Amino acid sequence: xxxxxxxxxxxxxxxxxxxxxxxxxxxxxxxxxxxxxxxxxxxxxxxxxxxxxxxxxxxxxxxxxxxxxxxxxxxxxxxxxxxxxxxxxxxxxxxxxxxxxxxxxxxxxxxxxxxxxxxxxxxxxxxxxxxxxxxxxxxxxxxxxxxxxxxxxxxxxxxx
Numbered sequence: 001x002x003x004x005x006x007x008x009x010x011x012x013x014x015x016x017x018x019x020x021x022x023x024x025x026x027x028x029x030x031x032x033x034x035x036x037x038x039x040x041x042x043x044x045x046x047x048x049x050x051x052x053x054x055x056x057x058x059x060x061x062x063x064x065x066x067x068x069x070x071x072x073x074x075x076x077x078x079x080x081x082x083x084x085x086x087x088x089x090x091x092x093x094x095x096x097x098x099x100x101x102x103x104x105x106x107x108x109x110x111x112x113x114x115x116x117x118x119x120x121x122x123x124x125x126x127x128x129x130x131x132x133x134x135x136x137x138x139x140x141x142x143x144x145x146x147x148x149x150x151x152x153x154x155x156x157x158x159x160x
Contacts, residue, residue, distance in 0.1 A: 069148050
């Protein structure tokens, strides 16, 4: 009796010692592929909403700056506005807000460099009744303004 051997098709070559993928290799490749696919939507969302995050951070920075400015104006005994500078006298110390490069910085008694607001194109301080108005234009030409008022009349406080 003669053994039966199946013929190989002509277009398939058999190589000796070549094995296919094993199950473990397939599972590793599949898990790697799924991990990459899982991070794709997060990456796309981060890229498309990157400017929104930056804008919201700028908004928060503005809120903190205005809150600090209002607090110091309320505590001030005198307010002087000149060009792009705001001078306050708070508890005997001279506090100065000024535009420096593209920032608004705070200095106490002419020393220090505390950055209060960044990416500022233009700043205008204007003295109003018992307070100060500030108008800020950022580098993307978005304008914001606010007013900070004192509870006491600043003219009366300067006379004392």
